[in-house]
Amino acid sequence: MELLRFATAGSVDDGKSTLIGRLLYDTKQIFQDQLEAIERTSLQMGNEYTNLALLTDGLRAEREQGITIDVAYRYFATPKRKFIIADTPGHIQYTRNMVTGASTADLALVLVDARNGVVEQSRRHAFLAALLRIPHLVVCVNKLDLVGYGQEAFEKVKAEFREFAMKLDIADLTFIPVSALHGDNIVDRSPNTPWYEGASLLHHLEEVHIASDRNLVDARFPVQYVIRPQSDEHHDYRGYAGTIVGGVFKPGDEVMVLPSGFTSTIASVDTFEGPVDEAFPPMAVTIRLTDDIDLSRGDMICRPGNQPTVSQDVQAMVCWLTEASKLTSRAKLAIKHTTKVARVMVTDLQYRLDINTLHRDESAEALVLNEIGRVSLRCTQPLFFDEYRRNRATGSFVLIDETTNATVAAGMIIGAGA
């Protein structure tokens, strides 16, 4: 069965958690004891109706404050597909948790309150979804019950959002009018919106075409772990374990390894069950080569005729994720890129992006919490990368503060160069 990962996004209180609760409830994925527990809690909290947001807002602090603080993951399946849901927080303070949930998503559900329209936080999240290159974006215009299920409110949000989205690179954009609270257009099409001709949210999630979102062209295999059994039986075994992040690998393929540039041939692609004829993303396999060459964690296996960029100087968009420090020129940080760990220096902060206007502020001296900008980085070792838009796995990295060990930034590579 096909697996679709999706994440919610949008401003605080626009109804993300309620929508997920409703989706789970109406597809009968909620167990009796879970329902009883949230009914009890809703009563204690003085809610008039069962608060379906409590299905994902599970932490004490979230229930006290009535907001989502960190991502909750939920799982459900229909006869057509399996889903992994990341319900993310809308509050600006927790943007880092939103990007955590969104980074692995195939689809983002951006909620917009029909009464308030597109607000700064809706733009921020739409921008982040585009930056993370989530291939499919669904805008749920929510709380339609509070505007009398009127088409005008829906059209207004749609126009507003479209105008902003035009400046972003969004491949697939869909709008659905919903009421998360009452379930309109969530599982079935609602009689309250006869003017809406599109699919219900669930129907859309089941049907959206995701198979072509992977890169099957550029063969990329970051070596993760070297397997060398300490047993007589496998005395001479030397395998390179890792996850295929692009292209297809087969026994007999001529390959090149980076950084050495040596070429060799794939002797076999092994798994626990035995050798396989071919391996493709996201399979976790072990590759053996016909030659004994120096190859270790952080190195990359690719094709002689199709190599990633190799450079110590990287251009990237970064999102700063901590309030404890700022990103400034000359800052030194640890980087984790594919299976490689190294150090980088920020050689230049080129600009900071204004989320509302997408204006580039070239006079910015720093990026603080939740700010996004373009930087030049100099790395202690060459990185083997592709543009993030071409390959999410070889184009992404995180930056880590070496004194606090905190993950302080998410990065998406644009290209090489100082």
Add this chain to the structure above:
Amino acid sequence: MTTTYELSDLDQIEAESIHIFREVAAEFERPCLLFSGGKDSIVMLRLAEKSYSPASLPFPVMHVDTGHNFPEVLEFRDRRIAEVGARLVVASVQQSIDEGRVTEETGPRASRNRLQTTTLLDAVGEHRFDALFGGARRDEEKARAKERVYSFRDEFGQWDPKKQRPELWNLYNGRIRRGEHIRVFPISNWTELDIWEYIRREGIEIPSIYLAHERPVFERDGMWLADSDHVTRMDGEEVVTRRVRYRTVGDMSCTGAVESTAATLDEVIAEIGATRITERGATRADDRVSEAAMEDRKKEGYF
């Protein structure tokens, strides 16, 4: 033949888990795999085998032993670990009690569940483990639904849900200082049904108590608890024989059985597909203490 290069959902989550296992082996000095003999640990052990094959596991396996085990599970544990050729470390709650590190609860509702945390953290300190693989799944419980794959623990073993590290893509940050450690949850994205389907697909052996069997039990708080030396019955708690199976395996004193006739894996999977109660809601007294029982225990350093 045309190839579509599609992986099934089960193959996709398996690949994700193997990636995590390998990442830990590559980046940590002293990892350890927690193993209870329950279905999630069993799947974890298989995934670990797959991750490093044909080499053996590059870390030991640890059982935090409450002393209140199902004998079938202990026997299974030893056999399975011998098969895999792994080294077993047993951290004993009884020993923590004997050494005065913890005080045993008393009364008919006494449980060693909470005491395990001390035993576990002591073992982490003693063996200087820097990464502990756990078989927790996000679909199990609402606090777990919030936890990262790499879950940072401070020098007291505490989880701080408000200060989790951002975790993007599959770029895990395992950097820690001395005394701190990471709990790693490779099967975070698996559901109960995934676990069973995987066990069936892989043909992995499971302890017999997961299949329906006759057992002397008594009813408490709407659950069937096994009659054993580890639990004191209260007035009115009559022992009866019922056909039951277990959905989770924990301490005998707080793990309930469900009535069932499912004697084969296929029957168990059919039953799970139709059930309307979560596995922990149905069978775990430890989670029923309060709405936030799991969150509170996790903050203290529980699994």
